[in-house]
Amino acid sequence: MNLHALFGGVVPELAARKHLEALFPLTQQVLRESGVSLKEIDCIGVTVKPGLVPSLLVGLSFAKALAFGLNKPLVGVDHLEAHAFSIFLQEKVDFPFISLVVSGGHTSLFMVKGEGEMYLLGQTRDDAAGEAFDKVAKLLNLGYPGGPVIDKLAKEGDPQFIPFPRPLAGAGWDFSFSGLKTAVVQYVREHEGEMRDRQHLAHVVASFQRAVVDVLVEKTLDAARYLRVPRIVVAGGVAANSALRGIMRERGEREGIKVYFPPMALCMDNASMVAYVAAYRFAKGESHGLDLDVSSRSVYRRLIHEG
Numbered sequence: 573m574n575l576h577a578l579f580g581g582v583v584p585e586l587a588a589r590k591h592l593e594a595l596f597p598l599t600q601q602v603l604r605e606s607g608v609s610l611k612e613i614d615c616i617g618v619t620v621k622p623g624l625v626p627s628l629l630v631g632l633s634f635a636k637a638l639a640f641g642l643n644k645p646l647v648g649v650d651h652l653e654a655h656a657f658s659i660f661l662q663e664k665v666d667f668p669f670i671s672l673v674v675s676g677g678h679t680s681l682f683m684v685k686g687e688g689e690m691y692l693l694g695q696t697r698d699d700a701a702g703e704a705f706d707k708v709a710k711l712l713n714l715g716y717p718g719g720p721v722i723d724k725l726a727k728e729g730d731p732q733f734i735p736f737p738r739p740l741a742g743a744g745w746d747f748s749f750s751g752l753k754t755a756v757v758q759y760v761r762e763h764e765g766e767m768r769d770r771q772h773l774a775h776v777v778a779s780f781q782r783a784v785v786d787v788l789v790e791k792t793l794d795a796a797r798y799l800r801v802p803r804i805v806v807a808g809g810v811a812a813n814s815a816l817r818g819i820m821r822e823r824g825e826r827e828g829i830k831v832y833f834p835p836m837a838l839c840m841d842n843a844s845m846v847a848y849v850a851a852y853r854f855a856k857g858e859s860h861g862l863d864l865d866v867s868s869r870s871v872y873r874r875l876i877h878e879g
């Protein structure tokens with residue numbers, strides 16, 4: 573985290589090196605603390621997509637070595653599927669449900685019909701929501717990652733203070749956040765003096781946060797309404813956002829839609845959600861050979877054809 577804060581974001585090459593340094597001691601620590609031995613493990617689950625290829629390769633190489641050495645099956649997992657099912661580590665949710673996976677790298681809306689049965693409804697055309705939080709925080713010198721800092725500071729501000737745009741509002745289930753970020757850049761440029769005032773700064777971040785939250789809430793509820801699915805699960809790092817949690821819950825309740833958020837620790841990237849998906853895929857008979865590869869992108873089936 574400190575390394576990423578130093579550079580104001582994730583540098584792929586440095587991140588991969590850190591992964592390599594951390595993986596072995598981390599695995600030893602997890603085994604020690606859990607009291608589980610490698611022999612007791614049924615299969616090795618590993619994230620293979622989507623994401624930064626250098627980091628994915630470090631994880632996959634490590635997983636392959638473990639699987640080969642222990643003679644255990646290897647199961648490749650999609651990171652977004654892992655986020656979408658992270659809630660199941662806490663509680664069971666009936667199918668189907670609408671899943672909003674909203675993180676630093678992704679903003680995607682899915683219809684989830686069963687284990688591993690995900691259909692893409694919409695996704696961001698440019699920046700992810702978390703990326704917008706991180707970029708706005710960087711612009712305002714608030715540090716990295718931006719989400720938690722903005723979340724905290726926004727509590728002191730008025731979310732109606734500046735009417736920032738709600739990108740692609742009412743225009744289907746795709747998202748766009750780069751225009752909103754540019755609107756903040758422009759506002760800050762035009763109000764340099766006022767930005768030195770903490771209260772004004774709080775108003776700006778609260779207004780920006782509300783614009784992001786409004787779009788996420790509207791589109792997710794619209795999908796639930798249109799597809800007549802009375803359950804929404806929000807996952808990914810941005811699901812930790814207090815305004816998103818509050819407004820999505822309140823709006824859902826008003827419309828008879830049950831809204832689920834995983835506990836904070838499961839919102840952020842974590843290995844247990846990957847293990848969960850690997851476990852149900854393995855139980856269905858899925859496993860991969862040592863020629864398994866990583867991919868920067870994932871391709872999901874669309875429920876409704878684009879356009």
Ligand code: KG4
Nearest residue numbers: 675676677702717719809810812813840841
């Ligand atoms: O899921 P995650 O841990 O990693 C990715 O797969 O990207 O999400 C990290 C992202 C970062 O962009 C961070 O700023 C954002 O989640 N985030 C938040 C909050 N906590 C983390 N965004 C808004 N409000 C928060 N409280």
Ligand code: ZN
Nearest residue numbers: 675808809841
């Ligand atoms: Zn993630």
